[in-house]
Amino acid sequence: MLSVHSVLPSLKANATSNNMTNKINHPELCQWLKSIAIDxxxxxxxxxxxxxxxxxQRIAQSKINSEALAAEVVQDTMSNVWRKAHLFDDSKGAATTWVYTIMRNVTFDLLRKMKANKEDNLSDDIWPLAELANTEEEVFTDHIQSRNLQGIIATLPENQQQVVKGFYFMEMSQEQLAVHLDLPLGTIKSRLRLALGKLKLKLGDPHD
Amino acid sequence: MIKHHPKFELLQGFVDGDLPASLAAGIAIHNNMCASCQQKVSQLTEQVAEASFEQSFHHKIIVNDEENLTEIAEMDFDDMINQITASDDVEPTKAIYDERSIDFKGMQYTLPSALRNIELSKTAQIGKLSRARLNLGEGEIHTSLLHIGPGGSIPEHTHKGFELTLLLAGTFADAHGQYVAGDFIMLDKRDQHQPATEHGCLCYTVANDALHFTQGINKLLNPIGAFIY
Incomplete structure (x- = not known):
């Protein structure tokens, strides 16, 4: 699991009284979902x-930039959780992954409705909820590919790890990262470029 | 064996839900045929999800990012909870979908599940090429199913934007080699290619500008560029 403290040390100074643990209690989330499904x-x-x-609400707000539509994403996502809880299978993935997928799909369909004026609700065809987890038998013989991405990122120099995790996992913009890490924007950009180059190499991207 | 895969940035965009439907569907189709990309996407999704829902991340961003996030008003959650839980609707455990297929020149193809609800227009033909447009409403990005009959080819061309060719069935070859079903071939304006197929093939194509034919007599064929695109 990502630890924000180790990722962005400069943030420590800004810790608030809300700064409890950043660990997600996965067993508890799973238990709640089961109670919704069964009872x-x-x-x-x-x-x-x-x-x-x-x-x-915050994620949707930053993506869609409308309070009303962000509320719609919350409503639709949580309605899906209520209606589909019995489809959640904790042996196939974390509760956070399941809810993330619902949220991402709801947001995608909503944005499509706005931008393309289409109400075709394609998200469940593109990202099927039921097939969320990889049920394939173990397909990896290559030890580098089978190591998880986190492990590969951990091999990057510390200053590149900060930028990669901030940018990709926390959806911070390069500008936000520059402010948080108190570095020039150019430095953020070049670290990200360097890190991506290395990641591609290690992940075996056939295009490079 | 599939040799051509989406780049890491595309997989990331796919996980974030930030790609246009045309490209997202292309990646979904590829992943159904490619266990290694599917695995990468599963891992990435898990990590992005974990990071999205971590407590302290949000608290800290709020402290720091005064412009956007502090102003979000907490909505009335109690009302919403009551409204949602008042419903007895439950999703059916197993949704049954009809398979959707399409005919080209007497050959029937089952469409990938990612395409089953996309509006499809009538097939148009020029020689050995048949094209059915997928109406995604994405402006300059055009998405099609393109069938090339046995012995057919697309004349050498370039294009101004990007061009995704995802091979769904059959094989084709160009100067770079042989391609098989599942190959995800993303070209940009620097690339030239001239795919030809011996036994015929079906492709899913996404392009954001017309193809431009580059050689001799083929320049006369530039209307085909608009046809394919």
């Missing part, structure tokens, strides 16, 4: 809602 447990749903909704 239609409204209390459990309230817990799940309180955990995810504010975060979904």
């Amino acid at each position: 239609r447990d409204k209390q459990a749903f309230t817990q799940v809602f309180r955990f995810f909704a504010p975060k979904i």
Whole structure:
């Protein structure tokens, strides 16, 4: 799991009283989802809602830039959680991955409705929820490919890791990273470029 | 064996949901045929999800990013919870979908599941080329199913934008080699190519500008460029 502290040390100075643990309690999330699926447990749903909704709202707001539409993403995502909880299978992936997929799909369809004026709701065809986890038998013999991406990123120099994790996993812009790390924008850009070059090499990108 | 895969940046965009539907569908089709890209996407999705929902990330960003995020008002969550839980609707455990197929020159092809709900226009033909447009409404980005009959080819061409060719069935070859079903071939304006197929093939193509034919008599064929694109 990513630790924000090790990723962005300069943020420590800005820690607030809200700065509790950044660990996600996965077993608890799974248990709540099961209670929703089996008992239609409204209390459990309230817990799940309180955990995810504010975060979904912020993510959607930054992506769509509209408070009303961000609320729609929250509503649609959480309605799906309520209706589909029985489809969640904790042996196939984390609860966070499952909810992320629903949120990403809802957002995608909403943006398509706005931009392409299409209500074809393609997201579930492109990212099927049921096939979320890779159910294929072990297909990797190459030890480099089978190591997870996190492990590969961990081989980068510390200053490149910060930028990669901030940019890709936390969806911060290069400008935001420059401010947070107190570095010139050019430095952020060149570190990101260097890091991506190395990652591609290690992931065996056939285009390079 | 599949040799051509989407770049890392495209997989990232796919996981984030930031690609146009045309390219996202292309990657979904490729991943269904390519266990290694599917694996990468699963891992990436898990990590992006984890990072998105970590507590302290959001608290800290709020402290720092005053312009955007502090102003988001907390909406009335209690109402929303009541509204959602008032519904008894439950998603069917197993959705059943009809397979969708398309005919080109007497050959029937089952469409990949990522394409099953996209509006398809009538097939148009020039010689050995048949094209059915997928109406995604993405402006200058045009998406099609392109069938090349046995012995057919597309004259050597370049294009101003990007061109994705994803081979769905059959094989074709160009100066760079032989391609098989699942190959995800992304070209940009620097590349020239001239695909030819011995036994016929079906491709999923996405391009954001007309093809431009470059050689001799083929320049006369430039209307085909607009046809294919």
